[in-house]
Each structure stands twice: as structure tokens, then as C-alpha cells.
Amino acid sequence: MEISQTGAKDMPAAIREATGTTEMKQEEEKRSGERILAGFDTEGGLLIETHSPEETYALGEALGEAAAPGQVYTLTGDLGVGKTVFAQGFARGLGITGTVNSPTFTILQIYEEGRLPLFHFDVYRIGDVEEMEEIGYEDYFYGEGVCLIEWAELVEEILPENRVGVSVAKNPEKGFDYRQIEICRRSERASNCGRTAENLR
Ligand code: ADP
Numbered sequence: 001m002e003i004s005q006t007g008a009k010d011m012p013a014a015i016r017e018a019t020g021t022t023e024m025k026q027e028e029e030k031r032s033g034e035r036i037l038a039g040f041d042t043e044g045g046l047l048i049e050t051h052s053p054e055e056t057y058a059l060g061e062a063l064g065e066a067a068a069p070g071q072v073y074t075l076t077g078d079l080g081v082g083k084t085v086f087a088q089g090f091a092r093g094l095g096i097t098g099t100v101n102s103p104t105f106t107i108l109q110i111y112e113e114g115r116l117p118l119f120h121f122d123v124y125r126i127g128d129v130e131e132m133e134e135i136g137y138e139d140y141f142y143g144e145g146v147c148l149i150e151w152a153e154l155v156e157e158i159l160p161e162n163r164v165g166v167s168v169a170k171n172p173e174k175g176f177d178y179r180q181i182e183i184c185r186r187s188e189r190a191s192n193c194g195r196t197a198e199n200l201r
């Protein structure tokens with residue numbers, strides 16, 4: 001992984017701050033710190049550049065290791081940008097060893113073998129938010145597990161106020177495998193990064 005750290009903070013601390021996670025074991029801290037080397041702060045958030053699927057996976061893994069019960073992570077970005085790659089790393093970081101794929105045809109896939117239950121949503125094919133009500137999304141959003149929601153912008157109106165936004169974008173000028181990943185915490189008190197959910201899409 002390319003080293004281009006411009007922020008003064010060490011990465012695990014930056015991840016905790018950007019995601020609102022307050023606790024993380026020291027040993028996990030060390031491990032994820034070794035993996036994620038390229039990153040710099042945006043205003044209250046974190047901007048990370050990756051140059052391969054493996055790096056995006058490693059970023060997801062570090063966030064999965066740091067995740068806390070009850071957190072909701074939204075994953076936004078165009079088709080094929082790497083949301084599922086990130087989700088797979090995230091699952092691994094939670095200690096899930098089974099295969100994680102996009103639950104496109106089921107909306108929700110539940111993984112319970114990790115440190116915390118993972119509720120992996122992919123709402124790409126959702127017709128109406130009522131479908132979310134039918135599966136009882138509130139139990140998951142406001143429960144003790146961790147939610148990852150691919151295509152979260154499609155269910156904007158039911159997203160909790162407190163959440164961590166992860167948006168992935170390509171930049172053709174920087175190469176085929178380049179991705180810019182912004183991690184931004186939203187809360188009742190403040191929308192970090194000086195952004196609204198609108199321009200996080
Ligand atoms: P999404 O879930 O956003 O639709 P996927 O994660 O399924 O996208 O697919 C992302 C694709 O982009 C994969 O084929 C992956 O190998 C490729 N890819 C290339 N570079 C990267 C990168 N830096 N990060 C993530 N994926 C990448």
C-alpha cells in the first residue's frame with residue numbers, strides 16, 4: 001500500500017474519530033495501523049485513496065475491527081465502484097469468515113458468526129421503502145449489531161440520523177483501480193465534513 005500520510009493523527013485514531021467508535025483494542029489498533037497507510041483528514045472526516053481492491057478490502061477490514069454495536073454504515077457510490085469489496089473486508093474485520101456477497105436479490109443478509117452481528121443490506125433493487133418495513137429494518141438499524149447499507153441513498157428517508165457515511169468514487173484521471181473513499185460521521189448534533197447527505201452521494 002502506498003504511503004502518503006499527510007494527517008498528523010495515526011490512522012486507527014483517525015478511523016475511530018471519523019466513525020465515532022470510542023473503543024478499540026490496542027492490538028487491533030496496531031494491526032489496522034499497519035494496513036492503512038494512505039489517508040488524510042477532511043473536515044471532521046477521513047479521505048482515503050486506494051489503488052487496488054485489496055486496499056479497499058483492507059480499509060473495510062480496519063473499520064470492521066473498529067466497529068461498535070449499534071452503528072449504521074451507509075455505502076454509496078456508482079455500480080462497480082467497490083462497495084461490496086469494502087463490505088467483504090468489513091465483514092472479515094468483524095471476524096466473519098464465510099463468503100460475503102452483495103445480497104442484491106434478498107435486500108438483507110445476516111451474518112452472526114463475528115464479534116458483532118452484521119446486517120448487510122443492498123437496496124439497489126428496492127422498489128419502495130415499504131419493502132424495508134416489511135423486513136423490519138428498525139430492529140436492525142436500532143439494534144445491537146452493525147448495519148452496512150449499500151445504495152443507502154435510495155432509502156434516505158428512513159436512514160437514522162446517527163450514521164457513518166462511506167462514499168466511494170473513481171477518478172479516471174488517476175487510473176482504473178484508483179478509488180477515493182470518504183468516511184464521514186453524521187449525527188444529530190452535527191453533520192461532519194460540512195456536508196449534507198445530498199452531496200455525499
Ligand atoms: P459495487 O458493490 O460498488 O457495485 P463491487 O465491489 O461489486 O462494486 O465491484 C468493484 C469492482 O472494482 C471489483 O471488480 C474490483 O475488483 C474492482 N476494483 C478495482 N480497483 C478497486 C479498488 N481500488 N477498490 C475496490 N474495487 C476495485
Ligand code: MG
Nearest residue numbers: 083084102150
Ligand atoms: Mg455491491
